[in-house]
Every structure is written in structure tokens, then in C-alpha cells.
Amino acid sequence: MFQTAVIPSFGPFSPAQKERLKTAHPRQEVHFFDHLPTPAELAGFDCIIGNPPVSLIKELPDLKLLQLCSAGVDVYVNDPDYPRQVILANASGAYGEIIAEFTIGMHLYLLKQLGQYRDAMAEGRWEMLGQVSQLAESTVVCLGTGDLGASYAKKAQLLGAHTIGVKRTPAAHLPGFDQVATMDQLEEVLPQADALVLSLPDTPETRQILNARTLSCCKDGVLVINIGRGTAIDTEALCQALDAGKVGAAGLDVTDPEPLPQEHRLWKYPNVLITPHVTGGSCNAVSRERIVEIANRNISAFIETGAVPHAIDIERKY
Missing domain, CATH: 3.40.50.720 (NAD(P)-binding Rossmann-like Domain)
Incomplete structure (x- = not known):
């Protein structure tokens, strides 16, 4: 079973949004955290939805996919410690x-x-x-x-x-x-x-x-x-x-x-x-809806094919 962890990023998902994440694919189990998990808590997880620090990601050898809640990816692609084997997907289209x-x-x-x-x-x-x-x-x-x-x-x-x-x-x-x-x-x-x-x-x-x-x-x-x-x-x-x-x-x-x-x-x-980097509205309700749609689409594609459409090219940095 494909294991996905959802961590706090840019505000909580609603109960209805959580349900859609949980039921997006029959071969996926989704776990929701109300705090930033430790490496031990994330052991065995295949995917994270959220924006965890690179220092955490590099401690997760089983992680295969990181689905960001942001459109920007520079924190990850510009960090030499980001593990290149972890596919990186952003939320382009949500904002x-x-x-x-x-x-x-x-x-x-x-x-x-x-x-x-x-x-x-x-x-x-x-x-x-x-x-x-x-x-x-x-x-x-x-x-x-x-x-x-x-x-x-x-x-x-x-x-x-x-x-x-x-x-x-x-x-x-x-x-x-x-x-x-x-x-x-x-x-x-x-x-x-x-x-x-x-x-x-x-x-x-x-x-x-x-x-x-x-x-x-x-x-x-x-x-x-x-x-x-x-x-x-x-x-x-x-x-x-x-x-x-x-x-x-x-x-x-x-x-x-x-x-x-x-x-x-x-x-x-x-x-x-x-203005202090606020055009995205701190991820409003509409943006969170689109993040759910993007995450479900990307994770389902990865479970079925092992690939994610429009994944970030780490070398090109977008």
C-alpha cells in the first residue's frame, strides 16, 4: 500500500478536502499530521504532501515523492542536500x-x-x-x-x-x-x-x-x-x-x-x-481546493506509472 503523509503547510485542509485526499486512489493510505513529524514518524512513507524542510527529507530513505503546497520550489532545488531520487512536484495551477x-x-x-x-x-x-x-x-x-x-x-x-x-x-x-x-x-x-x-x-x-x-x-x-x-x-x-x-x-x-x-x-x-510576498493570499480556500486536485492527480499518476506529469527538473530548477 502506498503511504502518504500530509503535514501542516499554509493552513489546514477542510474535512471534505481530507476525505478527497484519502479516497483519491484505492492503493493509497493517507495519514494526517497536526505537527511537523520526526523522521521516525515518517519511516516507511512513500509520499509527503506539504513543505517540509530539506533537513527532514534527507532523513527519509523510503520517500519517493514530495508534493509541495507551493508553486515556488527554490528552497528545494537550490539546496544541495535535497535528495535527487525524490521526485519533486509543485502546486503550479493553484495560485x-x-x-x-x-x-x-x-x-x-x-x-x-x-x-x-x-x-x-x-x-x-x-x-x-x-x-x-x-x-x-x-x-x-x-x-x-x-x-x-x-x-x-x-x-x-x-x-x-x-x-x-x-x-x-x-x-x-x-x-x-x-x-x-x-x-x-x-x-x-x-x-x-x-x-x-x-x-x-x-x-x-x-x-x-x-x-x-x-x-x-x-x-x-x-x-x-x-x-x-x-x-x-x-x-x-x-x-x-x-x-x-x-x-x-x-x-x-x-x-x-x-x-x-x-x-x-x-x-x-x-x-x-x-508588499511582503503576499500575492498568493497565504493559500486561501480556493487555492487549497486546487492543491487537493493537483496532489490527487500527481499521486495517482505516480502510483499507476511511477512518474509525475510536469515534475520539477532539479537541474533546470523549475
Whole structure:
């Protein structure tokens, strides 16, 4: 019998969700823990649903599959102690909609200068701050075309934006995008962008992909939003671009470093909105429903075939 342990991660599953996990496959037994189990408690388990520390995983010689409750995997793929024989699966698909809503909200907040108007309100100032931009008929370049980037792009399209997706490998067409380019073509598409939306994982290829050189390719006043990993942006280059007006506004749910130190100058810009890595909504009820669906699908596939569709490539780090 295939043994699966569910450990606490991002809030508890409901009784109905637990029942669906328990009955997903006839050759699976599911055990729920209300605490982080010890290696002895997890001896003999084939699978874990949750986000345990790597220090625990490496003590479990019987473990075959780790099903994360998060979309991000960098804690695991960047740790040399992660046991390569344990298949790693994430919860990509669970967070796209909620993060897309947050990103659209952040985009409109910046376009309409709502932060500056909030500041004026706090000071009792009735003051028009000048012309604002619109999302309709603008061009948004999305660095990252996975669940997060595509979910945002579909909503931006509905509001009238022209969307360009940038990804590692070529694609003729992707839902949500009017145009698709490769990372090799990045500097060719950047001049078209009224806004850049980054939803990239943390990999050697994506670190500081937005830097002084790539920012110099953009039109003056470009809007920058990062909902992926903070390491995708050279923070000092971003600050310099904000100072020069090359970047007109920025929305950052992730930063480098993270957390951002209290004394960092990024906090001081009135045209920058910083949130503390919260776009996923701390795994709300809808996301947990999707995590259950993803986990059941992946575990059933593994029991039947020994493989998991779309498992994480440890070497590529996504």
C-alpha cells in the first residue's frame, strides 16, 4: 500500500478536502499530521504532501515523492542536500487566479497614481496630480508565461492590453498572449513595453535579468511589476532607473534582498508599491481546493506509472 503523509503547510485542509485526499486512489493510505513529524514518524512513507524542510527529507530513505503546497520550489532545488531520487512536484495551477487578480490590482494602482492620492488624502490635500495612463491599448511584456504570467495576461487582455510573453523556448502561440518571444529576443521586445510583469522562478538564467542594460532598452517611464522572485531584478539598477525616470513606477511583491531591510531606499519612493510576498493570499480556500486536485492527480499518476506529469527538473530548477 502506498503511504502518504500530509503535514501542516499554509493552513489546514477542510474535512471534505481530507476525505478527497484519502479516497483519491484505492492503493493509497493517507495519514494526517497536526505537527511537523520526526523522521521516525515518517519511516516507511512513500509520499509527503506539504513543505517540509530539506533537513527532514534527507532523513527519509523510503520517500519517493514530495508534493509541495507551493508553486515556488527554490528552497528545494537550490539546496544541495535535497535528495535527487525524490521526485519533486509543485502546486503550479493553484495560485494563478488569485495572483493574477492581485497583479491587475497592483498594475491599476500604479497606473492611476492611487498611492500618491492616498498620501495627499493623509495630508488633507485636494490636488490633481496630473495625467494618468490606462491599461487599455497599452503593451505589457510578461517575463514568464507559466500559470502566473498567463493568468495575469488573460485578464490584461480582457482590459484591452496587448500582451507579449517571453519564455525560454519558442512557441507559436500561448493562451493569454498576443505575441510570444524567447529570452534571446528580450532586448528586441523591451522597447515596446509600457509595462513589464515578471513572474520568473529563481534560476541562474533569470537572476538579475532586469538590469541596467535591459532597463536601458525600455522606453522612459516604463512600469515594472515583479510577482515571481526578487532575484530577477538588479535592485540597485532599479533604484537608479527610478531616480532617472526610466522606470515610472514599480510594484514589488518580492525583493532582493528579502525581506527588504527597513532602511533600504526602495521604501522611500512614492511611486513604488512594496508588499511582503503576499500575492498568493497565504493559500486561501480556493487555492487549497486546487492543491487537493493537483496532489490527487500527481499521486495517482505516480502510483499507476511511477512518474509525475510536469515534475520539477532539479537541474533546470523549475
